Structures are given as C-alpha cells and as structure tokens.
Amino acid sequence: METVPNAESFDLFARISHSRTADEVVRQIELLLLEGVLRDGDRLPGERELSKRLDVSRPILREALKELETRGLLVSHHGGGTYVADLIGQVFSxxxxxxxxxxxxxxxxxxxxxxxxxxxxxxxxxxxxxxxxxxxxxxxxxxxxxxxxxxxxxxxxxxxxxxxxxxxxxxxxxxxxxxxxxxxxxxxxxxxxxxxxxxxxxxxxxxxxxxxxxxxxxxxxxxxxxxxxxxxxxxxxxxxxxxxxxxxxxxxxxxxxxxxxxxxxx
CATH class of the missing domain: 1.20.120.530 (GntR ligand-binding domain-like)
Structure with missing residues (x-):
C-alpha cells in the first residue's frame, strides 16, 4: 500500500537551491498555477515570508512577481497583498x-x-x-x-x-x-x-x-x-x-x- 507522508511536511513554495534568479521564481510559481495547486483568488504569502521560503532576496522576488503581474497571472492590491488572477474567467471571453x-x-x-x-x-x-x-x-x-x-x-x-x-x-x-x-x-x-x-x-x-x-x-x-x-x-x-x-x-x-x-x- 502506498505510504502517505505527513502533509504538514510539505511546503507549497520550495527553496530554490540553484541559480537564485527571478526566472527561477517565475518558473516555480508558473508551475503551481499550471498544475492547479494555486487557484484563482488564492493569496500569496507576504514578501518577507515568501522570499524566506524561496530563499531568494526580496529584490529578486519583486522582479519575479512584477513579471507575473504584467503577464496577467497575478494581481496586486495596494496594501492588501498579491493574489492569483482570474485565470479561468479568461478561458471563455x-x-x-x-x-x-x-x-x-x-x-x-x-x-x-x-x-x-x-x-x-x-x-x-x-x-x-x-x-x-x-x-x-x-x-x-x-x-x-x-x-x-x-x-x-x-x-x-x-x-x-x-x-x-x-x-x-x-x-x-x-x-x-x-x-x-x-x-x-x-x-x-x-x-x-x-x-x-x-x-x-x-x-x-x-x-x-x-x-x-x-x-x-x-x-x-x-x-x-x-x-x-x-x-x-x-x-x-x-x-x-x-x-x-x-x-x-x-x-x-x-x-x-x-x-x-x-x-x-x-
């Protein structure tokens, strides 16, 4: 029978262990969106928390989030955090x-x-x-x-x-x-x-x-x-x-x- 690990042992945002660049951050969040792990309206952790979990600097994280926002995958509310955009709504115009x-x-x-x-x-x-x-x-x-x-x-x-x-x-x-x-x-x-x-x-x-x-x-x-x-x-x-x-x-x-x-x- 398949063994089920403790769900609490998993972190949604994994530490980036190789080249810590904005591209790597973008790729990881893209995959979470593509695989349906992150859904429309989900809120991302705050900048400090997310940069810590990804093990990247905050300037690198900001660059990555900005690119994802520009592409319409994330939306940022001033003082209210960053959220997954309404991706499903765009499938049917x-x-x-x-x-x-x-x-x-x-x-x-x-x-x-x-x-x-x-x-x-x-x-x-x-x-x-x-x-x-x-x-x-x-x-x-x-x-x-x-x-x-x-x-x-x-x-x-x-x-x-x-x-x-x-x-x-x-x-x-x-x-x-x-x-x-x-x-x-x-x-x-x-x-x-x-x-x-x-x-x-x-x-x-x-x-x-x-x-x-x-x-x-x-x-x-x-x-x-x-x-x-x-x-x-x-x-x-x-x-x-x-x-x-x-x-x-x-x-x-x-x-x-x-x-x-x-x-x-x-």
Missing amino acids: KPVVELIARHQRATSDYLEYRRELEGITAELAARRATQFDREMLTRILASMRQAHEKGDFEEELAADVELHNAIGECAHNIVLLHTLRACYRLLAQGIFFHRHLVFSSEHSREQLLSQHEAICAAIIRGDGALAKSAAQTHIDYISAAIREAERSGEWQRISQLRMQQRGLTD
Whole structure:
C-alpha cells in the first residue's frame, strides 16, 4: 500500500537551491498555477515570508512577481497583498459567454461535451490517483453526504462542484484540469441551466448523491472502465432531468395560456 507522508511536511513554495534568479521564481510559481495547486483568488504569502521560503532576496522576488503581474497571472492590491488572477474567467471571453447564454442549443452541446470530457477524466483519475487524491475525494464526498443529510441545499451544490474539480485534479492532466474548471465556472454562474432544476426533488438529490458515490468508489478502486461509465451515466441523468424540467415548465406555460384564453384565471 502506498505510504502517505505527513502533509504538514510539505511546503507549497520550495527553496530554490540553484541559480537564485527571478526566472527561477517565475518558473516555480508558473508551475503551481499550471498544475492547479494555486487557484484563482488564492493569496500569496507576504514578501518577507515568501522570499524566506524561496530563499531568494526580496529584490529578486519583486522582479519575479512584477513579471507575473504584467503577464496577467497575478494581481496586486495596494496594501492588501498579491493574489492569483482570474485565470479561468479568461478561458471563455465575455462576448462568447453572453452568446452562449442567449441560445438554448448550447445547453445540450455543453452536456454532450461534458459527458465525453468527464468520462475520460474519471478514467484517468482511476488510473492515476495518488493516496492523497483518494483521501481528498473521500473527504469531499463525506462533506457532500453531511450536507445532504442536513438538507443544506447550497452546501450540497458547492460540494458537488468541488468534487468534480477534485476528480479533474486526480486525472493529473493539466489541459483537462483547466478545461474542466472553466466548464464548472460557467455551470456555477448558471450560464447553461440553473442547477436548482436538477436538485429540485429529494429523489433527484438521492440519485445524484448515489451517482457521485459510484464515481468515487470506482476511482478509489482503480477501475478506469467503471469510473468512465459511472461519470457518463451521471451526465446522462442530468441531461434527462433538465429535459424533463424544461418540458414540464413549457407544459405549465401552455396550460396557463389556455386558461387565460378561456377566461378561467383570476
């Protein structure tokens, strides 16, 4: 069995042991961004602390941070620290997002895309997940169960997105990771459909929880084929739930118009 070191023994920012230049600092922070370790909005340690942890002078650190800011990877707030920029928001430009939001066809295309993407991601996660990854999935799933049992709708939705992000991290593929995060950002913003439609009934929530458990169980077991099938079944269920919700909503609208036409409304 794989041995898990104490997480506290790791330092996010490793000491630079060779040429202590701004380029080396830039490279280390770039990799943390690329690998998804640092996320949008994360705050970097203060200048004194960070220079100490990287073992570089403060002028070198300032030069590196300035370059990363110029390239739009970091943002600095006067007197408020340095933060990771909104990298995900830049994957889909604002005009494209607004265009997608105006056309219903995008919803089915989005789910079709996610079905294939999440199938591949779950399969890779099952093959590549480390013990740390499996522990992360277990903890997020436990939070999701707890929110479900409490009936905390919003907390369960948040855990849903966090779990899918974590599965993306378990796949250890940088392009997949950032593509999925962009997809989930649009989902959280309600660009394609309102997630409350899918969570509208207790039965739906039970089904979704069961599906998430199945995906995680397959990944933790290391069964790639089963993980892929479970992930795609999950998206198929969401697609069907959305179609049903939209159809019911349309029927409701038509019924109301008929009543109005017959003068049967108050």
